[in-house]
Amino acid sequence: MVTPPAEHGPSFALFKSERGAIYDGLKRRAKVLQDGLNAIEGISCQDIEGAMYAFPSLTISKGAEKKAKEMKVPADEYWCIRLVEEHGIVCVPGSGFGQKKGTYHFRITVLPPDDMLQDCISRIKTFHDAFTAEFS
Numbered sequence: 001m002v003t004p005p006a007e008h009g010p011s012f013a014l015f016k017s018e019r020g021a022i023y024d025g026l027k028r029r030a031k032v033l034q035d036g037l038n039a040i041e042g043i044s045c046q047d048i049e050g051a052m053y054a055f056p057s058l059t060i061s062k063g064a065e066k067k068a069k070e071m072k073v074p075a076d077e078y079w080c081i082r083l084v085e086e087h088g089i090v091c092v093p094g095s096g097f098g099q100k101k102g103t104y105h106f107r108i109t110v111l112p113p114d115d116m117l118q119d120c121i122s123r124i125k126t127f128h129d130a131f132t133a134e135f136s
Contacts (some may be wrong), residue, residue: 026052029110029117036121040128055094058104058128063135076104082131083085126131 004019005011030048037045037056044054060068060075068078074095083089094105110118 003087008107022128026110028055029112032114032117033108033110033121037124040121040125042128042132045060048110053107053109055097055105055107057094059132060104061132061135064131067135072105076106077097079104079131083124083127087127089120089123089127 005015030111033054034045034048037043037054038064042059043056045054048054048072058076059078064078065075068075071078074093074096076099077093080091080093089108091108092105094103094107097105097107099105108120110117
């Protein structure tokens, strides 16, 4: 918001309350996402601060790297494609952000409502566990 209501104006209290609720919700969902991703073996998420996205790192096996190479896509892109095809969760592969060679990441938002975010984390775990087992 470029010009919030004046501090002592009639709508300031409502503005402050609504803004606080939005910020609190974003912080809460960021923490839930961060903790949920960190609980998945092979996924590591740094603290989410000041953004609406997490950018966790992925451990991807040599077998999955080989399959991605056959598909002519970076391994994290292959992971993201499979995630959306199998579980309907859209993430952006880290390879699109110029990540360090030999590392893998994905970007995911904190914006879904709480119940949807919990379901999303659960489906990411189910997917990543199966994906890892497939290429072990």
